[in-house]
Amino acid sequence: MKKNRSIYIIAAAALFAMSCNKLVDIPAHPIDQITEGTVFSDSADIMSAVAGVYSNFKANASGGSIGATIVTVNGGQAADELIYAYSSTYVNNAYLADDGTASTLWNSAYTNIYQMNSCIAGISGTSAISDSLKRALVAEMKFDRAFYYFQMVNLFGGVPLVTVTDYNVTATQPRVTVDEVYKLILADLAEARSLLKAKYPSTSGTKYRPNLYTAMALSAKVFLYRQQWDSAAQMVNQILASGLYAMASTPSTVFYQSSNEVIWNLPGSIVSTSNFQTGEGYTLLPSSIYSAPAYQVNPILVNAFEANDLRKATWITQTTLYGTTYNYPTKYKNRTYDAANREAYVMFRLADMYLVLAEAQAHLGNTSDAITNLNIVRSRAGLAGYAGTDEDLLTAIYHERQVEMAFEWGNRWYDLKRTGTIDAVLGAEKSSWKSTAALLPIPSTQIQANPNLIQNDGY
Template sequence: MVFLGCSDFVEVDPPKNTLISETVFKDPVTVESAFAHIYHSMREKGLVSGNAGLTTLMGIYSDELDYYGFDADFLQFYHHNIVADNTSITGWWSHAYNLIYSANNIIEGVAGSDVLRLEDRNKFHGQALFVRAYVHSLLVSLYGDIPYVTTTDYLVNNSVSRVPEAKVYENIIADLEESVDLLEGIEDISDERVLPDQWTVKALLARMYLYTEQWEAAEVISTQLLGAFALEPDLNEVFLKGSSETIWQLKPGENLRNTQEANQLIIQFIPGQTYALTDSLMESFEIGDQRSVHWTASISDTDNTVTLQFAHKYKALFNETESLEYSILFRLGEQHLIRAEARVYLGNLAEAQQDLNVIRNRAGLANTTANTVNDLLESILHERRVELFAEQGHRWFDLKRTGSATAVLGPVKSNWKATDILFPIPEIELESNPNLLPQNQGY
């Protein structure tokens, strides 16, 4: 068995230039430095984390967060009048494909190395396949048909065409299944869950099986994860860096110490707030739901004329003297809800209830009373809303994949259009590569 335990993996300073030299792939330490650059980039900018990540922007795009800021591009998200040259939309696309390029660079470099041990080649190849699949999974959910890029050849990449959404998911799943095989027996023993291993890959694989309605496969993979991890019983400890249910998380940089999420979402002063939880989200918590107690908080202005609720899953700000929390990308709570939904579609209603009840009971709620297919599916979607709120855009992705975005957002977003289900392909990308045409409808 090969173990991932190198403490320097996420602490190596990010390379100042793109790692393209063949010498990179003659030493495991330099390959680990290349991965450190990827994870540093994920947590500091782009759609995964950073100041314009999925948590905040998809929160205001859906019905999770109200926006009080003045950024013109963010206001387009909030008011559903996005245009094709929105800098966040363009930045997400560019940053995502830069990450994919980096992953492909590692795949090609490791394959061509005659120096690295087989165990290291498998580990690095499997991790790079995961990164490639993960980033593509976010892009396809946002933009629909997209290029699935598997090479660093600039002549090929400069003229790529968009692939149908179904084919993109097929490619994602193929990459993940190969990654699982390559990472077999490789586990992160750092106790920090900051290095993606086979369990991280399986967490994304279960999500992709859910999104593509492969119910049996989703149940199998989520069951494996539920057997390997333990749900954190204390709601106050779910988002601490040592939480037992964390599958994969991003470690903050040296100068941040804690998460972008806490720094953005915690309201310290009114006026001065940027985001607040919507009334509709707060009203969706059942009476007695301890998540509304432990995962949200409120603040009033000095005159007590305005009171706002904010997400308080992450509680440590940047100015803490040590890192108490890391940004969690995959955790076990989601897997219970994936398996519950898969089991409903497989006709195993009693077992679906059991999974739903595990999450409800931890929140201090009684067992679900839903006992029909439709009622259970509705209850699971509701449970996903209150369990996964303000986490990586889950709410938006659920509304999109279940076909309920128009019904839910139409009444609360005055500019909502059915075509808002997809974002525009960035205008600058269409101009530089006509093979990406046609533009998504509505833009």
């Protein structure tokens, strides 16, 4: 096995690819193998390597990865958003140490983290591009790495921190604490905020690669999760002050390619030969008007919406087939390619930021401002302003997150854990609930391959 200096580029797509049998496993003799030094000595290959990182998010792939779709679909089942017609494993939180989804999440994360680390090291040492571009690209890769570790720490708890490409180091790395994972996330995000610009580096005005405010959006969520309320509010206020974003006028247009609510998205399929537009649209929508939806909205979520909430009317569709009524998610409305109403895969959007700000302000005692920002989200949903007490404000904000961010990036699953309400909520909703199910199992194959990995409790 060539241990630390090999990558491979698929010539037709000019993108990185690799297998991941161990934590970060590099194939012995991959096709079209070239050294990292060769890749990062050419500016075109450097940009292809960067593009490869985003390709591995798989935003427009039906299977998905930790970078798209799987977190939404399985996090939604693990919480109380989705029911899968063909398996109750995640709905009942009955996943085991050999769970295939947990393994996919883990492997896809470390595969792409390896590529990010390779880009960080290779770009830092190249002379093929300007120093300013080098710094910007490295900052971009560190943002992406922070995004991945944010998912990992919320899914698995403490995980190995892989920041190098040397297999001798990565193959036996132990797990670190949750605090140590967040320390790296915050350090990567601080560098990203210091170097990324307001202008998106993507071409043609798209938001396919992160800008300064994308880094601020993730930073806001991280600070919120770490209960650093002042810092969370500061991040969101800077996003709002930029004037670059605005709430979509109706819930139906939020996920369009042209939506100004979006802070960061990845491209959906942009060619008519593709049989899907986004991974989530393809996965969550029925395959035809005659097919029952594989993924149905949990009645708990259906009933959580207030009367006349436009989000329920727009983001949940009801159909009756052969005498049975189904509710299924329709945030993404294109199962297949639609040039006229093109959708993109949304990573961060403004409504989430308003709710982050409202929650931070409520914790800080700024109840008037918190209510104002909460009502911005409610107003777009066609609802009256909040009329409850100050004591109930946080509960109202959590409820608004439940319906606004439903089946979107596992927000409900993460929110229940970070607010310490998961046992009370899911314990009341699920007879099979056990507190150890709040974290997924470390894949058994990884435990076997790395003697320094310790399994989560309950597995």
